[in-house]
Amino acid sequence: RKEVEQDPGPFNVPEGATVAFNCTYSNSASQSFFWYRQDCRKEPKLLMSVYSSGNEDGRFTAQLNRASQYISLLIRDSKLSDSATYLCVVKDYGGSQGNLIFGKGTKLSVKP
Amino acid sequence: DAMVIQNPRYQVTQFGKPVTLSCSQTLNHNVMYWYQQKSSQAPKLLFHYYDKDFNNEADTPDNFQSRRPNTSFCFLDIRSPGLGDAAMYLCATSSDRGRTEAFFGQGTRLTVV
Secondary structure (H helix, E strand, O other), X not given: OOOEEEOOOOEEEEOOOOEEEEEEXXXXXXXXXXXXXXXXXXXXXXXXXXXXXXXXXXXXXEEEEOOOOEEEEEEOOOOHHHOEEEEEEEEOOOOOOOOEEEOOOEEEEEEO | OOOEEEEOOEEXXXXXXXXXXXXXXXXXXXXXXXXXXXXXXXXXXXXXXXXXXXXXXXXOOOOEEEEOOOOOEEEEEEOOOOHXXXXXXXXXXXXXXXXXXXXXXXXXXXXXX
């Protein structure tokens, strides 16, 4: 069974801090990777896809290391509104017929 | 406009009384998923459909069944809900063509009394 493991958290940080989350996964030939954000009692929403070359979206940077089988999410200049649970998601779009596996999530709490 | 719609948003059912949750999508995605999420836990995959092919997770109880009559609709049937089945049930869709992400409905919060 393929597994996705995340930092347990919770992370409690002050506003303006930089925080990083890591996630490890079981290897498979055909995969894509995502970070989702989930607010309390809401559905998960896509934060960003993770590309092999790494990608940035404003204060958020995602990186993929296939050799070490981990992905990371870096949040710079944390805002109060960043408080949420961040879920690492791995999708097998090849032979596993689109199986979508979530990590357990890392809770982030940004304090004033 | 919502692309993945779950109904109802809130469902209260009696212990042991069958209940059906529904999910519809306008994305024409060929993969549809059902997740169970309990408080402070990650979503747990129950099963998914790849086109018409049903893929059940090994640890999904027999009490949970699913139907997908066409591309747009998928149903979750709980044959005899127990107190432990109270949770948020999330439907998601995705395409197997390329690296497309999954889109989630707003979920159905199930209460068992």
